[in-house]
Amino acid sequence: MDLHEGSSAPGSGYRLIRPAMGTRNVLVPARSRQAALAGISLITRSKAVALLAQWGLYYAVAMLGPRFLPGERVTWEPPGGAARWSALAGRLGKFDALALYERPQASRTGLAAVLLHRGRPVGFLKLREEPGELDREHRAMVALAGARPETFRLPRVLGRGEAEGWHWMVMEPMPPRPAAPARRIVLPRLVADIQRCLEPLLPRPHDAPAHWRPMHGDLTPWNLRRCGPGLPWLIDWEDAAWAPPGADQVYYAVTSAAALGRRSVSPPEPGHVEAARFWLERLAARSGDDHDAPLTARLVAELRARISPALSR
Incomplete structure (x- = not known):
């Protein structure tokens, strides 16, 4: 009509x-x-x-x-x-x-x-x-x-x-063909690129700790997609904000583990413990009745598993 x-x-x-x-x-x-x-x-x-x-x-x-x-x-x-x-x-x-x-x-x-x-x-x-x-x-x-x-x-x-x-x-729309999660990415380089690009222009909250850096805020395998040749597409920037330096890297790691079974074999970096705690606070505010509540529960488990080795050292 x-x-x-x-x-x-x-x-x-x-x-x-x-x-x-x-x-x-x-x-x-x-x-x-x-x-x-x-x-x-x-x-x-x-x-x-x-x-x-x-x-x-x-x-x-x-x-x-x-x-x-x-x-x-x-x-x-x-x-x-x-x-x-x-x-x-x-x-x-x-x-x-x-x-x-x-x-x-x-x-x-x-x-x-x-x-x-x-x-x-x-x-x-x-x-x-x-x-x-x-x-x-x-x-x-x-x-x-x-x-x-x-x-x-x-x-x-x-x-x-x-x-x-x-x-x-x-x-701008992505190409009209199925897109897959980007593989073989150098995650630290990608995160550094996000921080470099956003830092001069993303307004910094007055109460943000001095060492915090900009983050994408929803860096996941389903938002970093490869659709044909060239660089992968990184979409959904509505949660871009300031956070602990390892926030994007930790969130990508735990969402990959929870959704795809991709677990990191290296121990978490010291700064990633702060990022894990940051995300635990964020996830606690999500509704337990939403469609993705089971995923949220898996993310919480992955984050706690990352914090535990640091506490035992």
């Missing part, structure tokens, strides 16, 4: 498919093969078997078309109603389809979507009711774009604004 005259942006009654894969929080458009492939690429899989299954689904749709995509057929209703969505859509540029990423955590509102025009991705939309997350991410991404990181790439910001009470940001 068109939202307003002169626009072909999808609105109330838009038909999508919820593929029977992973957490089922991705909704794929079925009007064209190319658009469906872009939607399938939104599914975030990290383990090798799950990635193979995603690629199998991708190639099946590429050959047979979206009508063969297994999953629930659903009707999407715009957030906040058709009129509110219409006013927002008019600010986002020209698009005629979208693939939706619903946040699986009940405690985190908002949505994300790949905006498509004639089947091709033209932007990645983040939509929030409160501006805080997008303000932090926008500030970090603008700073990083000027700093020219050497170990990763990130999307360009295409637009940022507010309409009808919604806060939004549109970024």
